[in-house]
Amino acid sequence: MWEYTDKVREHFMNPRNVGEIPDADGIGEVGSLACGDALKLFIKLGPDGKIADAKFKTFGCASAIASSSALTEMIKGLTLDQAEKISNEDIAQELGGLPKEKMHCSVMGREALEAAIANYRGIPIPMAQGEVVCECFGVTDLEIRRAIHESKLKSVEEITNFTKAGGGCGRCHERLEEILREERQESKAEPAAEPAKKLTNIQKIKMIEELFEREIRPALRKDGGDIELVDLDGDFVTVALRGACVTCKKSKLTLKEYVEKKLREQVLDSLIVEEAR
């Protein structure tokens, strides 16, 4: 069973603004029966140009219904310019969070809003203009690229959680990797860029050894212990403990809470430290 927040449950059990607006100014429709969730959003503008009313119809799970309900509450009283700034993260946050596998429900809410605004303005749905990358769920590269940027996605699995792309037959996984690489490389130029995630084994070993020499070994030596890098296989770092660390009862804790943490912070966030047997 999914761990839903009380707010998700509340919106799901008592959804606000269910229905249609017959003379809506904008209608946004996203998703499909095949995809397993779909949202039809209606917006009506007041004389002041602000969203006076919003209603929805949703086919989907608790997250999809709750996201739709929360969205309609959030956009009432906003101008279209203000409304289009609402992100999927805002919707998820409004609900007190969603399970990571269900983030695509908040994305669906955001896309329905964009589609409704585009419908009102008489322009094509922006995200639908891109190249369809995931045939199973009809997700375009534009949607994927935006999700990677906005939600700082780091893996194909995360892309799937947020956009559903890659969640079907899996044939687009290579393309998703490619897009991920392209977008992550771009973001390297940004000031807050994280270290590159594609490292060769030699690069990893070099960085690990440097960190060992610079920080970890001096710290362990203070307590009469020491550590050596034994092997590296993908993300698995095998180390051998030396000196006092060998007999220390807390050595496992040291490896996980200190050594692995340091390696993840300074080398690669997916590294796993294991002790040589």
Add this chain to the structure above:
Amino acid sequence: MADQPPVIYLDNNATTKVDPAVLEAMLPYFGELYGNPSSMHSFGGQVGRTLATARQQVASLIGATAEEIVFTSCGTESDSTAILAALQAFPEKRHIVTTRVEHPAVKHLCEHLDRLTGHKHRVTKLPVDRDGLLDLEQYEAALNDDTAVVSVMWANNETGVLFPVEEMAKIAKSRGVLFHTDAVQAVGKIPINMAESAIDLLSISGHKLHAPKGVGALYVRKGAPFAPLIIGGHQEKGRRGGTENVTSIIGLGQACELAAARLEEENSRVRQLRDKLEEGLLSQIPNAILNGHKEQRLPNTTNISFEYVEGESILLHLDQYGICASSGSACTSGSLEPSHVLRAMGVPFTAAHGSVRLSLSVFNTEEEIDYVIAKMPGIIAKLREMSPFWQSSHQGSVGGTGCRCECS
């Protein structure tokens, strides 16, 4: 805190309540009777004798001999042991025949084997028809000289549909192929007699028949080639290393004895309750579709799709009323696609996402069934009122509202 509604448990294909008599049989072995059944002293020997009784109880339920029963940790271990043992018995053969609707215990193992051996193992997954039935001619055609093992479930966990495994085993035998059946859903619900069967290997899971979770058994026909999955001590005559999960095995034995005594009730009272539930829902709720063959299935299972609504939403509403059920919808599985079983049967997306499995046990009552029949129509109506597809389905424009993918 608001009063919690009483639990109406209709998810017995997922797991079952431990029968109070089973629990009672187990309790002394958590306490004073803690000896190791392999020990030479009489304190352990006493436990060993009870273990032997449990083995006989399991064997009796399926018409086997005690020597043919190997205790395992679960149905999945039994499945893995059976298939891997068969492959070891015929190392020169690389072909496995199974179906598209197997439980992940078999499905994922076969896929894993295929990848692990660099696609040297070929896996044929037999298709099923709209009722979830297999075509025996297709099955026969799939067998060849390279086939090492056939692994076909006896009863499908989602739809309850029964496969003709007895007949399939005979065909396999005539071709010199080992036959395994994952019978975790069938054991205790339908009569099984291994003495008159050609099945070589059969998997049992304790928690599907009112024993605890974490215990299972594998039937290994006398003389069938076998290799252990877990290698260690001499337990289970060297067929499964590791000290036995004594208390749970004693529970499994007791549960099997109870199941044998309740087979008639399962096939009469439980079946009637299931039929009443099914008819009540199908007659009161429009666009409700039965998934699976109406006759050729377990007496306790019904799988119904409610078009244009999504399964997880139905389950959560049912949960509010204390009703426990399952769904083959994508949202309940963590995947993004609905049940592989329903998809293999060609159930359209309009229905596959809104499937609900209701599985009964001997503990269910008619009042509970009446309650579910009373609550379900309102739940479906509420969700359909919210669904963008429900109204349009009556206007002939179902599916694909602004959709870029195909809605079958």
